[in-house]
Amino acid sequence: MSFxxxxxxxxxxxxxxxxxGAGHGEAVIAWHGLARTCRxxxxxASHLATRYRVICPDTIGRGxxxxxxxxxxxxxxxxxxxxxxxxxxxxxxxxxxxxxxxxGGAIGTLAAATxxxxxxxxxxxxxxxxxxxxxxxARIRSYAGSPAAFATVSELEQYFRTVYKPYGWLSDxxxxxxxxxxxxxxxxxxxxxHYDPAMVQQFIQHPNDYDLWEAWDSLxxxxxxxxxxxxxxxxxxxxxxxxxxxxxAVVATIAGCGHAPALNVPDQIGLVxxxxxxx
Numbered sequence: 040m041s042f043x044x045x046x047x048x049x050x051x052x053x054x055x056x057x058x059x060g061a062g063h064g065e066a067v068i069a070w071h072g073l074a075r076t077c078r079x080x081x082x083x084a085s086h087l088a089t090r091y092r093v094i095c096p097d098t099i100g101r102g103x104x105x106x107x108x109x110x111x112x113x114x115x116x117x118x119x120x121x122x123x124x125x126x127x128x129x130x131x132x133x134x135x136x137x138x139x140x141x142x143g144g145a146i147g148t149l150a151a152a153t154x155x156x157x158x159x160x161x162x163x164x165x166x167x168x169x170x171x172x173x174x175x176x177a178r179i180r181s182y183a184g185s186p187a188a189f190a191t192v193s194e195l196e197q198y199f200r201t202v203y204k205p206y207g208w209l210s211d212x213x214x215x216x217x218x219x220x221x222x223x224x225x226x227x228x229x230x231x232x233h234y235d236p237a238m239v240q241q242f243i244q245h246p247n248d249y250d251l252w253e254a255w256d257s258l259x260x261x262x263x264x265x266x267x268x269x270x271x272x273x274x275x276x277x278x279x280x281x282x283x284x285x286x287x288a289v290v291a292t293i294a295g296c297g298h299a300p301a302l303n304v305p306d307q308i309g310l311v312x313x314x315x316x317x318x
Contacts, residue, residue, distance in 0.1 A: 040085040049125035055103035056096040060088030066135040067091045070143030074183045076102030078220035082303040100235035110237035115245040119146045124154040134158045136315050140165040141299050152254035164264045166299035168277045169251035175272040184239035188229040195230050205297025255285040262288040263314040267296035
């Protein structure tokens with residue numbers, strides 16, 4: 040199954056997205072994590088596309104989407120939700136499922152509680168919840184705000200294999216694809232991850248952006264939370280609270296992973312497929 044690549048103006052900014060399974064009526068929005076791109080969803084989307092129309096956006100400042108000219112204001116969940124709302128409206132999607140990894144899950148949670156309330160039918164949170172561990176946020180800020188740069192793409196791949204080891208098992212081909220789909224070249228010729236380092240302003244200008252318990256408690260829809268067994272971002276006690284509060288999520292622990300499962304192997308993909316199908 041292959042995808043097509045598209046661009047749309049949303050809230051005055053150009054967003055890039057890939058589309059899979061365009062002929063299907065039922066749709067899934069699959070949204071990537073903080074410092075990643077839409078191409079992280081390739082494996083999942085290619086499987087879901089046998090049944091669903093799958094839309095995988097690049098968040099503003101990531102991948103092939105425009106970088107924000109106003110990072111202090113626009114790199115935050117509220118603006119991301121506005122972008123998502125504009126995107127689905129322009130695509131003519133009256134209702135759809137949402138699968139979000141890390142930040143993509145937070146966008147889905149806030150959207151389901153606000154501008155997209157009643158339109159998100161089922162919500163999958165991949166190692167994300169309404170409360171995140173401060174130590175993990177500090178770790179992510181430490182590398183995301185000052186992305187590493189290397190002389191060669193092969194060195195960048197080795198870096199990705201190290202920092203993204205918590206994703207769990209990826210084949211050599213998947214590591215290569217992850218690298219080649221998220222690399223940009225700097226003016227000095229070195230290569231670095233394909234995102235705007237200013238996106239970490241979210242944690243400085245909007246320090247409480249990921250405190251989403253109020254939004255969580257207002258939700259009334261089926262939620263599946265996939266928690267990496269060794270995740271330092273979504274703590275076990277938070278996942279347990281998600282079972283007890285708000286929409287009372289189904290929580291599945293993914294062995295051999297930390298933050299965040301790569302959604303690239305049959306067991307993980309199967310959990311998402313069965314949940315979206317209501318099984």
